[in-house]
C-alpha cells in the first residue's frame with residue numbers, strides 16, 4: 067500500500083513515516099518544498115494519479131497558538147482551506163484521508179474526558195481554524211478519519227515551535243536547576259511514536275471512517291507532567307507551580323482537554339497506554 071504523508075519531516079509526520087516504513091508499507095514523504103497545502107493548484111499537482119497514493123495522511127498545519135491568534139487569516143487559510151484542498155484531491159481520486167486535528171476544539175468546561183460526540187466550542191483562533199478544517203473535510207469526502215490529539219511530543223522537535231515541551235523544560239531545568247510550570251491546564255501528553263502505532267493499526271484493521279480521539283490514557287496538569295519528567299531524569303531539578311495563566315501568551319486555552327478514545331475502544335482498536343508509560347519510554351530511549 068502506498069501512503070502519502072504531508073508534513074513528513076515534522077514531529078508527528080516523521081514518526082508516522084518511520085513506523086509505516088518499518089512495517090513495509092510504501093511511504094511517499096511530502097515536505098513543504100514539495101507541497102503548499104493552502105494552494106489548491108500545488109495540492110492537485112502533487113496529489114494526483116501519478117503519485118499512486120492509496121491513502122493520504124495530513125499532519126501539516128499552522129499550529130503555533132499565539133501566532134494563530136495574531137494572524138486569523140493565515141490560520142483559516144492553512145488549517146481550513148488547506149485541509150479542504152487535500153480533501154478535494156482525495157475525493158477526486160476516491161482515496162481516504164487521515165487528517166490530524168486537536169483537543170483545542172473544546173472549551174474545557176466539561177471536566178470529564180471529552181467524547182467524539184461532544185460539541186466543540188473552541189476558545190481561540192487556532193481551535194476555530196482546526197475545527198473549520200474538520201467541517202470542510204467532512205463536507206467534501208465521506209472517506210475521512212479526523213484524529214484529535216492532545217499535547218504531543220516526539221523524538222524530532224516540533225518544527226513550527228522549534229521545540230517540544232519535554233525537551234524545552236529539560237533544557238531550562240538543566241540550565242537553572244529549577245523550573246516553573248502552570249498547574250491549571252489538564253490534558254494528556256502523548257508520545258508521537260504511540261500515535262504512529264495507533265494509526266498503523268487503524269490502517270491495517272480498516273477502521274471505520276469518522277472522528278477519533280487518539281490520546282494516551284489518564285490525565286495530568288503541565289506541572290504534574292513536569293514533576294514526572296524530572297522524577298524520571300532523577301537530576302534534582304526543582305519544579306514550582308506558576309501562577310494561573312502566567313505562560314498563556316494572552317491566548318485563552320481550554321483548562322481541561324482530556325480526550326476519551328471512545329471511537330477506537332468501540333471497535334476494539336485502542337492500544338494507547340497511560341501517559342506515564344509513554345513518557346518513560348521517551349526519556350529512556352531518547353533523552354537519557
Ligand SMILES: NC(=O)c1ccc[n+]([C@@H]2O[C@H](COP(=O)([O-])OP(=O)(O)OC[C@H]3O[C@@H](n4cnc5c(N)ncnc54)[C@H](OP(=O)(O)O)[C@@H]3O)[C@@H](O)[C@H]2O)c1
Pocket residue numbers: 072073074075076077078079097098099101102103104124125126127128129144148166167168169214215216217218219223224225226227
Ligand atoms: N503540538 C501539539 O501539542 C499538538 C496537539 C494537538 C494536535 N496537534 C496537531 O498535530 C499536527 C502535527 O504537529 P507537529 O508537532 O508534528 O508539527 P510540526 O513539527 O510543526 O510539523 C508540521 C509540518 O507541516 C509542514 N507545514 C506547515 N504548514 C504547511 C503548509 N502550509 N503546507 C505544507 N506543509 C506545511 C511543516 O513544514 P515547514 O516546517 O517547512 O513549514 C512541517 O513539516 C498539527 O496538525 C497540529 O495541529 C499538535
